[in-house]
Amino acid sequence: MDGCFVRNSTAPLKKVLMCPPIYAYLKKNVSGDDGVEIDDExxxxxxxELVDAYRSNGVEVVLMTPDQKLHDQVFARDFGACxxxxxxxxxxxxxxxxxxxxxxxxKMDELGIPCVAKCSNGHFEGGDFWMLDDKTMAIGILERTDETGIDEIRGQVGRYGYEIIPVRSSxxxxxxxxxxxIVAEKLAVICSEVLPRDFLNILKDRNFKLIEVDRKYLLECHCNLQALGNEKVVSFKDNREVNSAIRSYGIEVIETHTSEMFKHGGGIHCMTFPLSRG
Incomplete structure (x- = not known):
């Protein structure tokens, strides 16, 4: 691969990296009883089904060979950002x-995608990364990414003209x-009550339309979707209110079954690492 890799969050998605959940498992708590049963099959x-949804919509899917020691490898999004x-x-x-x-x-070396920035001293995970436009990154500071990591990234991607907006949430x-x-151009699914006012104002100034999700649904992955570009988004079948709201904007919603995978702690967006979008 060469040339432009991922231009923004909503351009047509052409190629993604994923990892089958062959060795995924739910970690036990101290007592050894997590109270949740997961059907591995x-x-x-x-x-x-998610892989098939991508392929049937023109997205090439590259699959990792799962490592039996890496039980969260299925969440391909988190190792970085393209x-x-x-x-x-x-x-x-x-x-x-x-x-x-x-x-x-x-795998990225094998695919011929160059590493243009590296986080070493701080922490950064791809689930916190969004492109608000072609030159503006929004990076969350929640549980896994920190200011040191963001500062490291800023120092390395600044030469390309990128601005980084840190987004805090408790x-x-x-x-x-x-x-x-971000599910389509200037359209986002969001839980405003857990995000800072300054970030909401940035979205407003950029003319984003917002589809609100109740706080109680956050851990059920109601915001965790994947934009395909071309006025399409992949969601899950039980996300009825959000899916309906997205359709009201003329966006096609491709629904998949992912409720069992959610028990591992992540959703559709978490399992998908874009390699080419533009």
Missing amino acids: LCIKEHD IKEGYILGNFRMHDRKGETKSYQE EKCLHLDMCFN
């Missing part, structure tokens, strides 16, 4: 995810994509 079936010039390599906060970095870095969401998602 159903998770794999749901992931296959921009027009190449990719930003993140730095996981949680020790049990750090092994994913090398695995994904090797909400118990791992990443920004659990409470904010």
